[in-house]
Amino acid sequence: MTADAVQTGRSIGLLRRTYRRSPPAIIGGGLLLVLAVAAVAAPWLTPYAPETMDFNAPLAGPSASHPFGTDNFGRDVLSRVLHGYRVSLAVAIGSVAMALVVAIPLGLVAGYYQRWLDNVIMRPMDVIMAFPAIVLVVAMAGFFGQGLVLMMLALAIVYVPIIVRVMRGAALGVAGELFVEGARARGASDLRIMVRHVLPNAITPVFVQASVLMGIAILLEAALSFIGLGVEPPTPSLGLMLAEGRSFMGRAPWLVIAPGLAIVLAVLGFNLLGNGLPALSGPRRGR
């Protein structure tokens, strides 16, 4: 066997072991991987650009050349869904990543030090949490204006307190563990204890929450675009497609079914991944 084959064999072995430990994580992760690849490879997967109109075939039903049919401008729905995924996934990953960068250190510090620092960090978070997420996002979209990055930012602001809470709760639990006390007795600094001892043992619920929030981000992006506060036409977005397809629901149901299904698949993928993560991060085993 060549070195490559050995490497491949090992990877497959690892995948199989992982699957045995947590089927949902692998199914969810695999689903998301397929969707992401399809989104990135969209130009090569469909012969039509998402904005290319074909006035000879408006509202055409699913066919070999247009698997998901066309819309009222004769644009290929499959191509638009795949390009829509680019927006959805970018918003999902971007908003959660921004939120994680801010929220993990805040939650860690609040949970580890507790007392007054905890209050200083958590009370403002409570204030943000007091507003329903959708209201806050709508308000911020109105305030910041429209656009992809601004939407990510708005979602990130909504997400920060949620992740801070999860991180804080997990850190609080781990900070009381005996091995943390032991590390302190052996002279480890607070920073070292937080990074080496608390964080690795407290991060799993944060990743689970992050995964769920990515799914919600896709829904929120769709909702915002649907009501006209998200991505602007003609950029393809799943929410926008739903809004536009609504008028033709009777004649061309595929216009709403395709983006609707696309949203369901992505959210399902993130939720499965979130469900499966804890099983993967059980007690560590060596080689």
Add this chain to the structure above:
Amino acid sequence: MSLLDVRGLTTEFRTEQGWRPAVSDVSFTLDPGEILGLVGESGCGKSTAAYSVMKLLGANARIAAGEAWLGGENLLAMDDNALRKLRGDRLSMIFQDPATALDPAITVGEQVMETVREHLGLDRRAARARALELFRQVGISDPERRLSAYPHQFSGGMAQRIALAIAISCNPEMLIADEPTTALDVTIQAQILRLIKTLLVTERRSAVLLITHDLGVVAQICDRVAVMYAGRIVEVGDVRSVFADPLHPYTRALLDALPTHEVARGALATIEGRVPGLTDRPSGCSFHPRCPHARPVCATELPPRVRPSPGREVSCVLHTADG
């Protein structure tokens, strides 16, 4: 005649390598009014053996062979409903953590009363009187007030007393006590052990199967002792003779490992190695890799069960006629 007669009990656990015996060919008897200590280190199968008799096993365990006769009935062949009734009426259990037997959301009085109403068919008033009497018997002061308290309001020792009150409420013929004092302080442990002895043995002539890792507890309250190692009973006998003259090398090693007054510092006898897990049990006698007296035959053949004197039994080649 014995009250309980367990024969050839084998219980298996599901592991990554398939079903593996946690308890192998375990046989013992228990007479009315007798306390039998089932001792061994963690993982030796002592709890599994006792839980098998009650058929209280999880989904990852199954009884592969054996019988457990209580009177004329084989517990292992009974259907679940009949067994459930039996568990309340004639058999009862207490656990290491009394909280597992108590519902945290219901007052302890309700819990005791519920048990006696269900199994003894008493009305509310009679059940309350019975509950009060039981609380007094297990030494709970101010029982009227304690009836309306919740489990979390009790210390470990008090909770164990309440568990004991529930366990004796229907005058069981047999009590299985699974490490009932392991989580308690020594002074409280002594109180609970004394209660078990008076309430069950002296007053009710019930039989007690006491699962413990503590040889001191065995010496103090048991009549007979069965020593388990790696799923098998290696030695059985009355407590005095087993402690005075342990026949199996494992029993001897366990006794020698106890810190006592006579031993010099840093000179405690130890057993090299560790208890084998479910999936790496050695062939032949499971103890042979750690045994100072091991012979070649120990690695290949199961040691025979020998009865060197009345009431004593040991599974070791050292005690066979040619050994």
Add this chain to the structure above:
Amino acid sequence: MAEPLLRLDRLAKHFPVGGSWIDALTGKRSHVKAVDGVSLDVRQGETLAIVGESGSGKSTLGRLVMRLLTPSGGQVLYKGRNVVAMNRAELRQFRRQAQIIFQDPFSSLNPRMRIADIVREPLDVYQDGARADRPGRTEALLERVGLTAAHGRAYPSELSGGQRQRVGIAAALALSPELIVADEPTSALDVSVQAQTLNLLADLQASYHLTFVFITHDLGIVHHFADRVAVMYLGRIVEEAPTETLFREPKHPYTRSLLSAIPQPDPTKRVDWQLPEGEPPSPVDPPAGCSFHPRCPHAMDVCARQAPTLAPVEPGHRAACFLHQPAADSAPQTGMQS
């Protein structure tokens, strides 16, 4: 006599219980006196056992010595310097010389670190010796406690309870400390493993001239392992004596009942347990006077009014009991509790 390595001087730790911050401001919050005025000396090279049941405050005492908790009062003097008043740098140096081993081998090791990294961490924290030497030193430490380099590559979940406890011991030894506080190091272990661990500790003590503060609930182990014993009840030391003396002539009624409650592994010596009545009272609301008096078979009137002090009954043997000392306000009267 030489200065003790460790001296506890009227050490106290009170934990607030329940109540909100408003109660705290108005002084309504009650306190548990987990440790209530403990004075003790530990000499270089000796093993002092601190024995007590749950709620006696023995583990809190161990954490106070290590300054894992800040005392509410009193001093911890290590080689004459007050640990309580140490600044960050001094504390860091103190923790090089004093180490703690915990009871629970399951939660005392970080489940996400390899064994070798756990043992090595103190060396990294203190930048002790050349970096290149540390893997070798780690391996030597593992071998010293009876583990191998292969164990070093494993995660804690792959080791047995006894092996994990050895890892905790190896990590505590890494910086060659002088003082080790061992908080119930064997109570979670099986008998045979407990014996191995105790032997290892005794062996290490001999080879490194360690001083041990050995916290335990198990008087049986104490007899085998300790030079001196201090018995704690509800935050106070009720008796302190050389081990042999304590076992031969226990003075305090609590010590006596504790000794009689140990189940002796000898069926020919079945004891008629002299048990204290009832449960230990709650440390939130301890009885007035001597806190043992409601359970004590010898309680006198004075015991309910006055707390006895820990006073010498013989050279090197102290007890806090009016049976062995005159009460301050009146002569002891026999007779008794309501």
